[in-house]
Amino acid sequence: MTASTLPAHIAIIMDGNGRWAVSRGYPRFYGHIRGAARVREIVQECRTLGVRALTLYAFSTENWKRPDEELSVLWTLLRKYIRREVSELKKNGIRLRVIGEWSRLPEEARRELGAAMETLAGGQEMDLVFALSYGARAELTDAVRKIASECEHGTLRSSEINEATVESRLWTSELGRFSDVDFMIRTSGERRLSNFLLWQCSYAEFDFPDTLWPDFTVQEFRRCLERYGARKRRFGGI
Ligand code: FPP
Secondary structure, eight states: OOGGGSOSEEEEEOOOHHHHHHHTTOOHHHHHHHHHHHHHHHHHHHHHHTOSEEEEEEEEGGGGGSOHHHHHHHHHHHHHHHHHHHHHHHHTTEEEEEESOGGGSOHHHHHHHHHHHHHTTTOOSEEEEEEEEEOHHHHHHHHHHHHHHHHHTTSSOGGGOOHHHHHTTSGGGGGGGGOSOSEEEEOTTOOOOTTSSTTTTTTOEEEOOSSOGGGOOHHHHHHHHHHHHTSOOOTTOO
8 A cells, every 4th residue: 555545534434333243142332342442443553554534433413313321332432432542642643523513412422522632633643533423414504504604794705605615614624635535434335325424525435345343354444445546536537
């Protein structure tokens, strides 16, 4: 994998935790526990390889429909991850961002996320982005609302609106030139985008390994990257 064939921004839909657990006779939440260990490994691998941004779909707006017990395990895992990893992330120059309506998360999780983001704000090497209570339609709706409000207040003219205007109002705008996704991976064999980064994936390459997320090793991740490296990206050209 050379620098020119390495995707700058990778997004991952970490799917299959529930199926992994149920097929082994465990409660669903155990799949999330095992899945969280994979998060740690994949983040480290991305940093080692020189990936600039990694966005992980940890919780969608639709996931609020899950039982309270499962939700509470997810918030606990998130807090544990932050507590365990923050010093390592800092040492490695990783900045932490969150996209989504994360004001809906329980207070302790919000507080710890906020504190970690502050601690890691100076990271220059890689952005680690957690999509939490995220939905692409909500993100696009929010951008439209911001633009409409600026037009109402006379700070923006409708004739001036272009793609950059929209892009700079998306939740991913802080990623700057890395906000477009280069490579989208969804584990577990499902081939859907499920309301994830719809605008940012306009020219992304996709990979759908059958492996369930708790079984998704660094070796398998590298194989996905090799497949990506072998593709020709034309961005609509010839
Ligand atoms: C999808 O699997 C996965 C999730 C909804 C949660 C992903 C969360 C983690 C991997 C752990 C969180 C930890 C950190 C550090 C962010 P699913 O439950 O929908 O699987 P299924 O389709 O087999 O039911």
